[in-house]
Amino acid sequence: MRWRVRVRIMPRQGILDPQGQAVAHALGSLGFAGVAAARVGRTVELALDAPAEADARDAAKRMCERLLANPVTEDFVVDTAEALA
Amino acid sequence: MRWRVRVRIMPRQGILDPQGQAVAHALGSLGFAGVAAARVGRTVELALDAPAEADARDAAKRMCERLLANPVTEDFVVDTAEALA
Numbered sequence: 001m002r003w004r005v006r007v008r009i010m011p012r013q014g015i016l017d018p019q020g021q022a023v024a025h026a027l028g029s030l031g032f033a034g035v036a037a038a039r040v041g042r043t044v045e046l047a048l049d050a051p052a053e054a055d056a057r058d059a060a061k062r063m064c065e066r067l068l069a070n071p072v073t074e075d076f077v078v079d080t081a082e083a084l085a
Numbered sequence: 086m087r088w089r090v091r092v093r094i095m096p097r098q099g100i101l102d103p104q105g106q107a108v109a110h111a112l113g114s115l116g117f118a119g120v121a122a123a124r125v126g127r128t129v130e131l132a133l134d135a136p137a138e139a140d141a142r143d144a145a146k147r148m149c150e151r152l153l154a155n156p157v158t159e160d161f162v163v164d165t166a167e168a169l170a
Contacts, residue, residue: 002121008128023129027148034134034144036087041128043093044108049119059119063112 002084003048003056009069009076010041043079044068053081087169088133088141094154094161095126128164129153138166 011017017039024038046063050056060078069076096102102124109123131148135141145163154161 010128010130020129023153026152030151032144032148032151035148036132036134038132039130041130043095043126043128044105045095045124045126047121047123049121059117063117063120066115066117067111068108 001049001051003050003053003081004084005046005048005056005060005081006079007044007046007060007064007068007076008041008079009044009064009074011039012073012075015073041074042068047084053083056081086134086136088135088138088166089169090131090133090141090145090166091164092129092131092145092149092153092161093126093164094129094149094159096124097158097160100158126159127153132169138168141166 011020020037020039023040024035027035027038046060048056048059050059057078064076065071096105105122105124108125109120112120112123131145133141133144135144142163145166149161150156
């Protein structure tokens with residue numbers, strides 16, 4: 001069975017996020033008031049073959065630990081897993 | 086009132102996503118079987134001051150249109166909006 005698993009990887013709280021600061025600054029320059037802060041992370045959508053949703057989520061978690069996320073600077077969440085077929 | 090609004094920006098379907106292809110290939114090389122495809126996008130978390138959730142979501146949508154997303158190559162979704170304080 002195939003699953004679409006969505007993983008969200010964000011800079012850890014307390015870690016400097018220059019990309020987010022640049023976004024917040026640029027939004028202010030464009031006239032958007034009320035932007036207190038911005039943080040920029042990544043979303044990875046995986047199409048995975050696995051017998052069950054728990055297996056797909058577990059595989060995605062291990063992929064984050066091995067490759068997708070930097071454990072020193074980033075946190076990750078396996079956000080959604082939905083059956084594709 | 087302050088809101089945390091999360092926006093997800095992904096390469097459009099049908100647009101080549103070399104970063105996603107690299108991720109899928111690297112996962113295979115690391116021994117993860119069953120990865121059919123990967124797509125890599127961005128998540129932007131905004132801390133926004135707005136009177137109501139609908140205003141915060143609407144502001145985030147306009148920020149995507151003006152700055153955060155490339156309308157030619159990317160789709161965006163205003164994913165969640167939650168009250169911070």
